[in-house]
Amino acid sequence: xxxxxxxxxxxxxxxxxxxxxxxASAHHSFAMFDNNKHxxxxxxxxxxxxxxxxxxxxxxxxxxxxxTQQYTIECxxxxxxxxxxxxxxxxxPGQAIxxxxxxxxxxxxxxxxxxxxxxxxxVLKN
Numbered sequence: 717x718x719x720x721x722x723x724x725x726x727x728x729x730x731x732x733x734x735x736x737x738x739x740a741s742a743h744h745s746f747a748m749f750d751n752n753k754h755x756x757x758x759x760x761x762x763x764x765x766x767x768x769x770x771x772x773x774x775x776x777x778x779x780x781x782x783x784t785q786q787y788t789i790e791c792x793x794x795x796x797x798x799x800x801x802x803x804x805x806x807x808x809p810g811q812a813i814x815x816x817x818x819x820x821x822x823x824x825x826x827x828x829x830x831x832x833x834x835x836x837x838x839v840l841k842n
Contacts, residue, residue: 749818749828756816759787764807768794773807773832775815777825788826789817792842802840811835 759775771791779785791797807813814833820826829842 746828748821750821751818753819754816754830755819755827756814757787758812758814761807761809761811761813762786763809764804766794766797766802766804771797771802773813773815773829775813785825787815789815789829790827791829797840797842800841806840807832807834 757777759777762774762776763772765772765774770793773789773791775787775789776784777787792800812835816830816832817827818830831842832840834840
């Protein structure tokens with residue numbers, strides 16, 4: 717009888733550990749991006765946040781009404797970007813760059829990076 721109680725506690729502990737890991741896998745959903753649209757724009761880098769779990773490029777973009785709008789572009793992790801040739805200094809504040817991206821589904825100004833074209837013509841991909 718004691719052996720059965722011990723096994724059920726181990727089973728319950730395993731179930732609890734498995735459910736605690738579930739939210740981590742949900743983090744990597746790309747459902748917020750409209751993968752049917754591929755857009756681009758030119759903007760001026762406000763900041764480049766080169767940190768995990770994702771890096772971000774924040775850009776100031778001139779809108780059609782002449783007002784500046786801030787776009788936040790999500791990129792891959794530092795590890796993945798460094799394998800693709802990125803460095804913490806690849807994108808600098810004040811730099812005018814072209815962004816190819818997949819927009820957010822909700823229409824907010826931002827999206828998922830596909831490529832960044834630097835002023836010297838260098839293309840960095842996600």
